[in-house]
């Protein structure tokens with residue numbers, strides 16, 4: 140292979156002298172700035188190797204002179220945040236519920252933690268933000284079955300309602316099956332349904348004669364739990380009947396069904412599943428949804 144350096148006639152560029160089958164290689168050197176940048180990068184890489192962890196070595200990597208580790212920095216940061224959080228959590232566990240609401244740091248922390256825990260544990264039944272659904276009460280209104288003070292709410296969350304792992308503190312009350320168990324006749328059930336409709340502000344859907352007869356049935360059989368005026372009773376877990384908020388539906392047929400053969404809601408108790416701080420955060424969060432008393 141001849142190695143004669145000469146000038147290419149077409150481009151005027153020098154050849155390298157290499158030639159294959161009549162094809163000659165032109166000598167177009169890289170621009171100087173590029174070459175120097177390249178050398179600087181090489182030098183930089185070498186310095187980096189020496190100073191910082193760089194070359195994979197078994198399960199880890201060479202340490203470098205500085206011994207700097209981003210992982211260490213992240214771990215330190217996590218530790219710092221956790222320590223900070225542990226103090227807030229500890230204060231939360233120690234604090235009275237009402238005090239938490241008055242302490243801006245604790246309150247904000249509880250609201251945030253409560254919202255997350257609510258999404259994980261409660262939203263499937265109560266809806267995101269406590270909007271409720273048929274058979275699962277709304278938690279964002281001020282109509283409470285078992286009471287809406289922050290202590291009441293905490294109690295319900297902790298011990299549940301009719302939860303089969305029955306604990307002394309689990310909320311428990313049973314509406315009798317007035318029809319199915321033959322406590323009332325079909326006629327009396329029909330009467331009291333119309334009375335309940337009237338009590339909830341829908342007298343126009345009810346028969347005045349039935350309302351009158353139903354009032355007596357109500358007084359004898361229902362008032363002890365639902366209150367004389369249908370205002371409900373927290374200790375009995377009896378919902379108010381004098382409003383338009385229905386747990387099991389407000390259609391005539393649904394009300395009839397509930398009196399004939401009642402359904403009973405079950406709410407799990409969370410005492411064993413969630414720690415004390417989380418239950419407190421949930422109570423603060425639910426109370427702040429809008430209906431807390």
Ligand code: HEC
Pocket residue numbers: 257260261262263264265274275276278282283284285286287292295296300376403404405406407409421425
């Ligand atoms: C499996 C479904 C289910 C889950 C999960 C659930 N609940 Fe409930 N919850 C209910 C039912 C049903 C009731 C109504 C019980 C009744 O009929 O008295 C209820 C009642 C309540 C009440 C009382 C409402 C009132 O008006 O007095 C509160 C407060 C409450 N739940 C909060 C929560 C919180 C907070 C969580 C999550 C930690 C949660 N619930 C998880 C089903 C559930």
Ligand code: HEC
Pocket residue numbers: 284312313314315317331332335356357360361362363364365375376377378380384385386387388394397398402403404405
């Ligand atoms: C021993 C107490 C008790 C008595 C007596 C009682 N109830 Fe109830 N009632 C309840 C409870 C508790 C519930 C809620 C069940 C639940 O939350 O799962 C309820 C629920 C209802 C509901 C459904 C409310 C809703 O929001 O969907 C209606 C309607 C009702 N009762 C009507 C009556 C009528 C009418 C009588 C009398 C014939 C009566 N109840 C007697 C305890 C009682």
